[in-house]
Amino acid sequence: MSDTNERIAKIVNEHDVVLFMKGTPLFPQCGFSSRAVAILEHCGVDFDSVDVLQDSEIRQGIKAFSDWPTIPQLYVKGEFVGGSDIMMEMYEAGELKQLLEEKQVTKAN
Template sequence: MSDVQTWIENEVKSNDVLLFMKGTPTFPQCGFSSQVVQILDYLGVDYKGINVLENMDIREGVKQFSEWPTIPQLYVKGEFIGGCDIVREMFQAGELQSAFSEKGIATAAPAQPA
């Protein structure tokens, strides 16, 4: 399992915005993953999506890595942000946009959701 943890850690550190999700950004395979993809796409954030359904070791390993029991999981500049509910609440409050801005991540959307 340590190889999986090392791989996950490398992915988290190597990508400014990383989403562990069920499915892909172009074809999310659960409603929660779809909601986070919609938020990131609305904000115009460049991100990498990793489909945990393709590898059970990654699916379980990311839960151990973050000590968070559910998927999706969003990381920004190596920091675990949260799952769908947290991302949605942060977005609605304008906090997600601020977090991206503070970490130097460009967004294409206005500061407040429409």
């Protein structure tokens, strides 16, 4: 496993919910990342984020790690969920909230 894959695996496994995104939750740098943050905030869960614009190795490596070509990417309890379109579909169907509850993700304060 490459150093980048090890770094990504460590991030994914250390946090219940992690969003690899462009920018930060306060200052998303693309519409898809902004939508992903809004969805997680609507779900009311604590989440960590990684700004892929700050690290080109992570930016490229996350695509290979998940075998998913786009960013943002959501991981819940170490499991890849999908990008913003999948998050939106799951949110609208109630599946994302259900997944977060099943995985016993910590609610935001």
